[in-house]
Amino acid sequence: MALAGVRVIELAGLAPAPFCGMILADFGARVIRVDRTKVAMTVDTQARGKQSVALNLKNPKGVAVLKRLCVQSDVVLEPYRKGVMEKMGLGPEDLLKENPRLIYARLTGYGQSGSYAKGAGHDINYLAMSGLLSMLGRSSEKPYAPLNLVADFAGGGLMCAFGIVLALLERSRSGQGQIIDASMVEGAAYVGSFMWKSRSLGLWNRPRGENLLDSGAPFYDTYRTSDGKYMAVGAIEPQFYQQLIQGLGLYDADLPAQMSVSDWPELRQTFTRVFASKTQEQWSRVFDGTDACVTPVLSLDEVLSHPHNQARGSFFKDSQGEISPRPAPVLSRSPAEPCHSRDPFIGEHTRSVLKEYGFKQAQIEQLLSAGIAECNEAKARL
Ligand SMILES: C[C@H](CCC[C@@H](C)[C@H]1CC[C@H]2[C@@H]3[C@H](O)C[C@@H]4C[C@H](O)CC[C@]4(C)[C@H]3C[C@H](O)[C@]12C)C(=O)SCCNC(=O)CCNC(=O)[C@H](O)C(C)(C)COP(=O)(O)OP(=O)(O)OC[C@H]1O[C@@H](n2cnc3c(N)ncnc32)[C@H](O)[C@@H]1OP(=O)(O)O
Numbered sequence: 270m271a272l273a274g275v276r277v278i279e280l281a282g283l284a285p286a287p288f289c290g291m292i293l294a295d296f297g298a299r300v301i302r303v304d305r306t307k308v309a310m311t312v313d314t315q316a317r318g319k320q321s322v323a324l325n326l327k328n329p330k331g332v333a334v335l336k337r338l339c340v341q342s343d344v345v346l347e348p349y350r351k352g353v354m355e356k357m358g359l360g361p362e363d364l365l366k367e368n369p370r371l372i373y374a375r376l377t378g379y380g381q382s383g384s385y386a387k388g389a390g391h392d393i394n395y396l397a398m399s400g401l402l403s404m405l406g407r408s409s410e411k412p413y414a415p416l417n418l419v420a421d422f423a424g425g426g427l428m429c430a431f432g433i434v435l436a437l438l439e440r441s442r443s444g445q446g447q448i449i450d451a452s453m454v455e456g457a458a459y460v461g462s463f464m465w466k467s468r469s470l471g472l473w474n475r476p477r478g479e480n481l482l483d484s485g486a487p488f489y490d491t492y493r494t495s496d497g498k499y500m501a502v503g504a505i506e507p508q509f510y511q512q513l514i515q516g517l518g519l520y521d522a523d524l525p526a527q528m529s530v531s532d533w534p535e536l537r538q539t540f541t542r543v544f545a546s547k548t549q550e551q552w553s554r555v556f557d558g559t560d561a562c563v564t565p566v567l568s569l570d571e572v573l574s575h576p577h578n579q580a581r582g583s584f585f586k587d588s589q590g591e592i593s594p595r596p597a598p599v600l601s602r603s604p605a606e607p608c609h610s611r612d613p614f615i616g617e618h619t620r621s622v623l624k625e626y627g628f629k630q631a632q633i634e635q636l637l638s639a640g641i642a643e644c645n646e647a648k649a650r651l
Pocket of ligand 1: 282304
């Protein structure tokens with residue numbers, strides 16, 4: 270796999286850093302997540318392919334252990350508020366001094382500088398600060414965050430993984446590590462570059478929810494079918510729009526022009542009425558194989574069995590029967606091979622990892638009996 274041989278220490282976080290670590294693990298990196306001790310259950314649902322070491326970082330000896338892990342690794346990924354790592358003596362200066370090849374990834378909401386740097390926040394706040402949230406939502410409604418996808422995952426976890434891969438690539442030439450300041454505000458904004466750079470086309474001149482791609486246009490929206498499901502319509506170009514009209518059994522001559530914005534409400538009403546006359550499956554049969562750009566809106570459970578997804582193996586079931594998306598993109602020679610077994614228990618690999626990183630058996634037992642480290646191998650065997 271592409272990242273085989275890369276060792277990553279991921280400090281346990283909420284959602285974006287775990288996703289970043291999972292991407293790296295899916296593509297072959299060895300990812301060791303450092304968890305807290307005395308925690309019954311992990312909230313990391315993005316732990317595929319990772320190992321877990323439990324350390325008490327409130328104890329200087331726990332910090333020393335972590336330092337030793339970082340110094341012998343390629344990447345450290347930290348999801349804390351600005352200053353937390355420095356307070357523990359694990360800031361980039363300390364770690365890079367001992368391991369100049371280390372890539373030190375800091376995944377935060379607001380970045381390492383600026384007046385918000387130390388503030389708490391979540392996806393919705395970062396999205397708001399990126400400018401993008403102001404554009405999301407239906408006409409005459411308040412801004413609406415699309416789950417926590419944009420800042421946490423696209424602008425956060427994914428962008429940070431991209432930064433790590435870039436830094437690894439650069440290190441292969443320079444031999445040097447570096448610090449990655451991954452701000453979710455900036456990552457989200459960067460993902461949304463199109464919104465800024467397409468303003469010159471007049472794409473966003475109208476209020477929120479009344480433009481071509483923000484559910485303003487009737488040919489770029491979702492429609493309810495007679496069985497309570499939905500179809501997604503993205504028939505922008507005239508030649509594709511014609512196929513939409515044809516599939517719906519409508520006639521161009523009876524309809525207003527596609528780009529007549531003032532007629533969009535009327536056109537939407539017509540589409541709404543027609544889509545409500547058949548089931549999702551019936552509409553899929555009408556539009557499959559055409560260029561009308563009409564697809565069923567599938568649920569998370571339905572994606573696995575859709576023939577197209579099935580043919581590509583786009584989703585898979587792990588050993589627990591849980592459905593997940595296959596890692597993307599697909600590399601022809603060294604594709605990702607996602608781990609199919611269950612996620613690690615907290616501290617499941619403490620002993621084995623510490624041993625591998627050069628700790629003597631007696632040292633490990635001491636750390637465990639003092640509660641500085643915690644091992645849950647037994648739980649894993651049950
Ligand atoms: C919208 C998303 C988040 C969605 C996540 C949800 C899925 C989950 C969020 C809450 C969960 C629920 C909750 O936990 C309650 C239940 C728990 C139960 O077990 C399960 C069910 C729950 C209902 C549970 C269910 C779900 O899991 C949840 C609903 C996001 O937007 S995520 C993005 C958040 N932002 C960032 O990541 C940006 C960077 N980080 C930060 O800004 C801050 O870390 C943050 C997130 C604001 C948190 O601030 P906080 O004050 O809590 O921490 P920090 O200042 O960063 O400091 C960390 C301190 O922890 C110490 N520490 C770290 N590791 C260890 C260790 N191994 N041992 C000891 N101590 C450790 C560290 O030293 C710091 O200590 P100090 O504060 O003393 O310096």
